[in-house]
Amino acid sequence: MADLVLAVDIGGTKMAAGLVALDGSLVERAMRPTRPPGSDEVGPAGDQDPAELLWQDAAALVCGIMDRLSPEDRLVVCGAGCGGPMTLGGAQVSPLNIPAWRSFPLRRRLADLTGLATFVDNDAKALALGEGWVGAAAGASDYIGMVVSTGVGGGIVLDGRLLDGRLGNAGHVGHVIVVPDGRACRCGGRGCLEAEASGTALAAITGQPARLASAVVVERTGMLVGRALASVVNLLDLPLAVVSGSVALGFGRPFFESAQAEMDQRCGLDFARGARVVPGGLGDRGPLVGAARVGLRGLGAE
Numbered sequence: 001m002a003d004l005v006l007a008v009d010i011g012g013t014k015m016a017a018g019l020v021a022l023d024g025s026l027v028e029r030a031m032r033p034t035r036p037p038g039s040d041e042v043g044p045a046g047d048q049d050p051a052e053l054l055w056q057d058a059a060a061l062v063c064g065i066m067d068r069l070s071p072e073d074r075l076v077v078c079g080a081g082c083g084g085p086m087t088l089g090g091a092q093v094s095p096l097n098i099p100a101w102r103s104f105p106l107r108r109r110l111a112d113l114t115g116l117a118t119f120v121d122n123d124a125k126a127l128a129l130g131e132g133w134v135g136a137a138a139g140a141s142d143y144i145g146m147v148v149s150t151g152v153g154g155g156i157v158l159d160g161r162l163l164d165g166r167l168g169n170a171g172h173v174g175h176v177i178v179v180p181d182g183r184a185c186r187c188g189g190r191g192c193l194e195a196e197a198s199g200t201a202l203a204a205i206t207g208q209p210a211r212l213a214s215a216v217v218v219e220r221t222g223m224l225v226g227r228a229l230a231s232v233v234n235l236l237d238l239p240l241a242v243v244s245g246s247v248a249l250g251f252g253r254p255f256f257e258s259a260q261a262e263m264d265q266r267c268g269l270d271f272a273r274g275a276r277v278v279p280g281g282l283g284d285r286g287p288l289v290g291a292a293r294v295g296l297r298g299l300g301a302e
Helices: 050-066 106-114 123-134 193-197 199-206 215-236 246-251 253-266 283-298
Strands: 002-010 014-021 026-033 073-082 118-122 143-148 152-158 240-244 276-279
Touching (some): 002 050, 002 106, 002 123, 002 283, 014 283, 050 106, 073 283, 106 118, 118 283, 123 152, 123 240, 143 215, 143 246, 152 193, 152 215, 193 199, 199 215, 199 246, 215 246, 215 276, 240 246, 240 253, 246 253, 253 276
Parallel strands (some): 002 073, 143 240, 240 276
Antiparallel strands (some): 014 026, 143 152
């Protein structure tokens, strides 16, 4: 009998479900685009409520991946990563990049659907857990995991433990100010990293998808990420930043070289000097592997 984790990832661009083994290997997965705001489609139950349409998409993915279980497989837990903010434990999620979900009861809906013990956390915190489990931060006890994709998020591990914060939202590095009085952010501030360096922001700034960004835009994006990371490194005494997400990994070496150069310039204290920024080691498997780790952490694994 194979024990597996049911993993779910909900993002602003795509949603995914998968089966993850207890050694961190991704056994099965399925993905689909996240329904865009303003969609006028009708769901299979005749529902036109945007929140319910999104849920029907997610539920279909989850049920589809559960159908791939073999008779000898056993699901031990469901773990999910979702954009934030959210209330403690993912009881209610309000992702900035998914306007249809405001105070959506994701944890309860997943538990009701699957019948499994279910645990939900911020998707960037989930990715940080995954990278520390079987990725680029394996063996590290102090680091920040970061996602630069449709939005920007992060998860911080100190002394071997993921920081949760009062309401579970610790690590929102996307709302560190990197350009004083810069672009307006959906959080209500200005000049946040997410408003300047996310895929959504880059598309708005350049008028084209982030994947078509010029060398100048790639370098600036890396510099701004490095600036935000330097603030976190200096604040929390971290030697390592692991950065994933479609924008960061898609931009590749020039992005990481620019981020490292900015960190080198701004991390001048003895304890911060030499802090490194590296690409995530899990690639596009990261969100689901991280979501699985959220589930196992909920069961008591550290």
